Amino acid sequence: MRLLELAHARSGDKGDTANIGLIALKPEYYPTLVKQVTAARVARHFDGMIKDKVERYELPNLHALNFLLHGALDGGGTISLKTDAQGKVFSTALLRMEIEVPR
Amino acid sequence: MSQTGPLPTVRIAAGQGFWGDWLEAPYRQVTQGPVDYLMMDYLAEVTMSIMQKQKSRDPSLGYAKDFIPLMERILPTLVERRIRVTANAGGVNPRACAQAVAETARRLRLGGSLKIGVVTGDDLLRRLDALLARGHELRNLDTGRPLSDVRDRVLSANAYLGAWPVAAALRQGADIVITGRVTDTGLTLAPMIHAFGWTRDAWDLLAAGTVAGHTIECGAQCSGGNCLVEWETVPDLANVGYPIVEAHPDGTFLITKHPGTGGRITVAGVTEQLVYEMGNPAEYITPDCVADFTTIRLSQAGKDRVQVSGVRGRPATDKLKVSIAYFYGYKAVGTLVYAWPDAYAKAKAADRVLRQRLKDLGLKFESILTEFVGADATHGPLALRETRVEDLPEVQLRIGVRSPDRAAVERFTRELAPLILNGPPSVTGFAGGRPKPEEIVAYWPALIDKQVVEPCVELVEV
Numbered sequence: 219m220r221l222l223e224l225a226h227a228r229s230g231d232k233g234d235t236a237n238i239g240l241i242a243l244k245p246e247y248y249p250t251l252v253k254q255v256t257a258a259r260v261a262r263h264f265d266g267m268i269k270d271k272v273e274r275y276e277l278p279n280l281h282a283l284n285f286l287l288h289g290a291l292d293g294g295g296t297i298s299l300k301t302d303a304q305g306k307v308f309s310t311a312l313l314r315m316e317i318e319v320p321r
Numbered sequence: 322m323s324q325t326g327p328l329p330t331v332r333i334a335a336g337q338g339f340w341g342d343w344l345e346a347p348y349r350q351v352t353q354g355p356v357d358y359l360m361m362d363y364l365a366e367v368t369m370s371i372m373q374k375q376k377s378r379d380p381s382l383g384y385a386k387d388f389i390p391l392m393e394r395i396l397p398t399l400v401e402r403r404i405r406v407t408a409n410a411g412g413v414n415p416r417a418c419a420q421a422v423a424e425t426a427r428r429l430r431l432g433g434s435l436k437i438g439v440v441t442g443d444d445l446l447r448r449l450d451a452l453l454a455r456g457h458e459l460r461n462l463d464t465g466r467p468l469s470d471v472r473d474r475v476l477s478a479n480a481y482l483g484a485w486p487v488a489a490a491l492r493q494g495a496d497i498v499i500t501g502r503v504t505d506t507g508l509t510l511a512p513m514i515h516a517f518g519w520t521r522d523a524w525d526l527l528a529a530g531t532v533a534g535h536t537i538e539c540g541a542q543c544s545g546g547n548c549l550v551e552w553e554t555v556p557d558l559a560n561v562g563y564p565i566v567e568a569h570p571d572g573t574f575l576i577t578k579h580p581g582t583g584g585r586i587t588v589a590g591v592t593e594q595l596v597y598e599m600g601n602p603a604e605y606i607t608p609d610c611v612a613d614f615t616t617i618r619l620s621q622a623g624k625d626r627v628q629v630s631g632v633r634g635r636p637a638t639d640k641l642k643v644s645i646a647y648f649y650g651y652k653a654v655g656t657l658v659y660a661w662p663d664a665y666a667k668a669k670a671a672d673r674v675l676r677q678r679l680k681d682l683g684l685k686f687e688s689i690l691t692e693f694v695g696a697d698a699t700h701g702p703l704a705l706r707e708t709r710v711e712d713l714p715e716v717q718l719r720i721g722v723r724s725p726d727r728a729a730v731e732r733f734t735r736e737l738a739p740l741i742l743n744g745p746p747s748v749t750g751f752a753g754g755r756p757k758p759e760e761i762v763a764y765w766p767a768l769i770d771k772q773v774v775e776p777c778v779e780l781v782e783v
Binding site: 226227231237241243263281 | 366367463547549550589592593594595596597598599600601602603614615616617619631649652654688690692694698699700701702703704707719721722723761762763764766
């Protein structure tokens with residue numbers, strides 16, 4: 219199943235780093251996100267699109283995960299030549315990920 | 322200002338989420354229902370350098386010019402309804418901005434009824450060499466390089482001030498507080514500090530006000546705008562209501578909007594905004610406190626009402642962030658549109674031809690970036706993997722270059738149009754003409770010891 223069916227997301231920038239806040243659509247989906255959407259898995263998902271590491275932070279109170287994708291924005295801000303220089307749609311790019319849902 | 326009753330409430334309305342946000346929003350915020358404060362955030366990371374450039378051409382400029390006609394439109398309502406304003410519209414020239422507002426008020430015959438507070442002290446540009454000489458290296462927070470590497474190219478340098486000087490201006494009776502580089506969150510926190518008498522070590526309360534500020538600092542982004550969850554059912558975005566914080570002295574608050582406006586305020590939408598531009602959520606650092614976003618509790622308290630509670634904070638650090646802008650180089654981006662059949666293949670072929678020509682001309686670029694809009698510009702290989710590219714009805718070739726050498730960038734801009742007649746077929750969409758080389762002003766984030774920055778508060782009587 220696509221992550222799109224379990225979560226919503228918003229992304230933004232800090233310099234050359236894109237952040238993606240990934241939020242479970244229902245609280246009961248959150249443990250699946252924690253288990254499967256790891257920093258390593260996200261780094262593989264964005265292979266070729268980012269130059270540096272991925273960090274993950276947990277916000278269990280909001281049923282959300284926050285990812286920092288370093289070196290994602292071709293220098294970021296005004297330097298970047300990218301259409302998405304501010305990382306606004308990395309959010310939905312993450313939601314393309316395929317997830318195994320426990321039955 | 323505050324309501325009487327068991328739990329006093331202060332209503333703080335967001336009117337602008339950035340310089341260039343919807344001009345109708347602040348007018349509607351002060352006319353469509355009761356509010357005590359109007360908060361407007363104008364300053365993005367490189368905005369100060371644009372304003373610095375304007376000021377260097379005309380010493381009476383250097384602030385958000387459109388703030389003045391906006392104030393002309395809403396000042397009579399502000400005075401009549403006793404609504405106070407906090408805005409960082411002052412940019413690199415808050416005093417000139419305040420003078421312009423004062424003149425507007427006099428013209429509207431509002432003299433004698435208005436005090437304007439001005440917050441300065443954030444501007445470090447003229448102090449930069451003295452600071453460097455005293456050992457403040459202002460190293461780039463991302464790269465670790467010392468500022469001396471780019472000192473001769475620095476265009477502006479401003480410390481981020483927090484809520485306290487804004488609260489001081491309110492305490493001194495300012496109806497409108499105009500600031501330079503004050504944090505977005507400080508503009509919302511300051512009215513709470515002032516109204517509730519919060520102290521400098523009330524870390525949980527200061528963190529709560531900071532979370533409130535972060536929630537509304539991007540305007541309608543927490544009230545239905547740019548909201549992914551169930552986006553197609555968000556009602557009446559044409560009349561989207563901008564957010565209002567209903568704050569209480571105990572640090573709890575509600576996010577809401579005026580009745581009858583469009584948009585939607587839900588736990589899901591507020592959560593999207595809370596994680597926007599987030600770093601480590603347990604350490605949201607501002608000049609006023611360190612807020613812990615992992616302690617926030619949200620609940621739906623009614624239609625278009627989200628209750629926020631539980632926020633915990635820790636002591637502020639002894640540093641301030643400094644926003645420095647410096648000249649980096651030049652860039653240009655050009656586009657051509659290729660049509661079916663084989664739109665993607667034609668655009669790719671054109672890119673190869675163009676790159677060959679740039680190489681043959683011996684032009685040196687720091688970076689050449691090609692995107693195929695309609696195929697891979699936003700989601701890269703993730704999108705291509707799932708797309709039948711041979712079916713695409715059209716693809717926009719978008720190619721950008723960056724270089725310290727203006728002449729190389731200039732020459733690149735002349736290489737696009739020829740492709741229409743001497744490159745791959747079925748190409749159009751060059752009506753905009755040759756792209757223009759742009760100066761790149763880049764952002765240099767740094768830290769400085771808090772003690773060397775002295776905020777200054779002045780009052781202008783109208």
